[in-house]
Amino acid sequence: xxxxxxxxxxxxxxxxxxxxxxxxxxxxxxxxxxxxxxxxxxxxxxxxxxxxxxxxxxxxxxxxxxxxxxxxxxxxxxxxxxxxxxxxxxxxxxxxxxxxxxxxxxxxxxxxxxxxxxxxxxxxxxxxxxxxxxxxxxxxxxxxxxxxxxxxxxxxxxxxxxxxxxxxxxxxxxxxxxxxxxxxxxxxxxxxxxxxxxxxxxxxxxxxxxxxxxxxxxxxxxxxxxxxxxxxxxxxxxxxxxxxxxxxxxxxxxxxxxxxxxxxxxxx
Amino acid sequence: xxxxxxxxxxxxxxxxxxxxxxxxxxxxxxxxxxxxxxxxxxxxxxxxxxxxxxxxxxxxxxxxxxxxxxxxxxxxxxxxxxxxxxxxxxxxxxxxxxxxxxxxxxxxxxxxxxxxxxxxxxxxxxxxxxxxxxxxxxxxxxxxxxxxxxxxxxxxxxxxxxxxxxxxxxxxxxxxxxxxxxxxxxxxxxxxxxxxxxxxxxxxxxxxxxxxxxxxxx
Numbered sequence: 001x002x003x004x005x006x007x008x009x010x011x012x013x014x015x016x017x018x019x020x021x022x023x024x025x026x027x028x029x030x031x032x033x034x035x036x037x038x039x040x041x042x043x044x045x046x047x048x049x050x051x052x053x054x055x056x057x058x059x060x061x062x063x064x065x066x067x068x069x070x071x072x073x074x075x076x077x078x079x080x081x082x083x084x085x086x087x088x089x090x091x092x093x094x095x096x097x098x099x100x101x102x103x104x105x106x107x108x109x110x111x112x113x114x115x116x117x118x119x120x121x122x123x124x125x126x127x128x129x130x131x132x133x134x135x136x137x138x139x140x141x142x143x144x145x146x147x148x149x150x151x152x153x154x155x156x157x158x159x160x161x162x163x164x165x166x167x168x169x170x171x172x173x174x175x176x177x178x179x180x181x182x183x184x185x186x187x188x189x190x191x192x193x194x195x196x197x198x199x200x201x202x203x204x205x206x207x208x209x210x211x212x213x214x215x216x217x218x219x220x221x222x223x224x225x226x227x228x229x230x231x232x233x234x235x236x237x238x239x240x241x242x243x244x245x246x247x248x249x250x251x252x253x254x255x256x257x258x259x260x261x262x263x264x265x266x267x268x
Numbered sequence: 269x270x271x272x273x274x275x276x277x278x279x280x281x282x283x284x285x286x287x288x289x290x291x292x293x294x295x296x297x298x299x300x301x302x303x304x305x306x307x308x309x310x311x312x313x314x315x316x317x318x319x320x321x322x323x324x325x326x327x328x329x330x331x332x333x334x335x336x337x338x339x340x341x342x343x344x345x346x347x348x349x350x351x352x353x354x355x356x357x358x359x360x361x362x363x364x365x366x367x368x369x370x371x372x373x374x375x376x377x378x379x380x381x382x383x384x385x386x387x388x389x390x391x392x393x394x395x396x397x398x399x400x401x402x403x404x405x406x407x408x409x410x411x412x413x414x415x416x417x418x419x420x421x422x423x424x425x426x427x428x429x430x431x432x433x434x435x436x437x438x439x440x441x442x443x444x445x446x447x448x449x450x451x452x453x454x455x456x457x458x459x460x461x462x463x464x465x466x467x468x469x470x471x472x473x474x475x476x477x478x479x480x481x482x483x484x485x486x
């Protein structure tokens with residue numbers, strides 16, 4: 001027994017063949033996802049891009065028409081963009097990743113296909129999708145608003161990366177929990193509108209009364225949006241934002257997600 | 269080689285602990301065909317799923333050095349919204365087989381014709397099992413796990429399956445779980461009997477059938 005004594009859980013002979021197997025499964029899951037998420041062919045992927053962009057445009061458009069004065073800067077559309085963009089990035093990643101395992105559960109029947117592979121495949125697609133959304137938004141602003149003026153571009157990008165990480169964290173947690181009890185899915189879905197209200201898309205957390213501030217402090221997305229605004233507006237500084245809290249919460253969510261998937265793998 | 273080391277599987281049903289396998293340590297030769305016998309609910313399907321790795325043991329380990337098929341017999345794994353062809357491509361990708369070759373083989377073998385481009389949810393159960401059987405024959409496995417395969421298609425298709433299977437068995441081993449001692453005798457040389465969480469292995473399938481018969485009569 002040369003290779004046989006290796007305790008691989010799957011049909012792979014060794015670490016190398018096992019990881020090659022996982023890579024193939026992730027690739028196959030990605031292809032499968034692209035084919036079935038919105039109907040046949042690659043048109044589905046385009047639709048997956050148009051939906052969040054439409055969401056973004058409507059949210060900004062409606063509030064733009066109401067014609068409020070922005071709490072920061074002079075352009076209400078830009079102010080809303082700095083809130084709605086990270087929200088949409090989080091929401092779509094969260095929703096799609098949450099559904100990944102439930103939609104693909106039959107695939108676990110095949111030896112070598114693992115719950116982790118299914119999540120990884122979906123996460124890859126969502127990262128590409130989010131990158132495209134951000135590119136489209138930045139290009140659009142650049143052409144409609146006489147050039148884009150982000151005071152700290154790299155910080156702005158980090159903020160968006162935090163958004164997608166937050167989406168991966170919550171998506172994996174609720175998606176994995178839904179395998180124990182489908183009610184988790186309901187809570188996961190409620191999270192969307194809840195975050196819309198409490199994440200500071202329409203307001204600055206510093207302007208809120210202390211009692212509200214203390215509650216929304218626990219919401220990582222409020223920090224992410226604040227972080228993006230600090231990056232965008234050179235004149236804005238925030239006493240609310242806590243980067244150590246944000247980073248440790250994101251890390252904790254990801255670790256929690258992985259732990260729950262490990263449990264799901266053994267029991268479902 | 270497939271080795272199980274103190275393999276235990278228990279389920280909780282209605283607050284009672286049901287032991288399906290208890291400390292099973294066996295070594296299986298991947299070139300041998302094993303017939304797996306046991307009463308209804310003895311845990312034959314569970315054993316196959318554990319060997320395949322689609323279900324995790326409660327405790328103990330399984331070591332595998334060969335490429336195993338999924339438990340053949342019913343098609344739990346096809347994605348209902350994907351067409352037959354897309355399902356084939358998915359499996360070919362997962363098991364690193366040539367997509368065109370596998371598709372050609374399945375087209376020819378399954379006789380599904382244009383239905384192959386329809387979503388699997390529109391298939392009858394017979395069509396699904398024909399597809400499942402064809403794909404598992406198209407992708408070469410070292411060791412087949414078979415769960416009550418005998419009911420695939422009409423008699424003509426069954427003959428075709430038997431021939432394809434005989435060809436595969438020349439190079440690969442298998443475990444076949446079945447109630448039918450006749451089928452087991454036709455296909456297998458060695459035997460296993462699963463009783464009350466214990467697994468007994470017999471080099472001669474006839475011994476296994478005898479033990480199983482005695483247990484059924486008792």
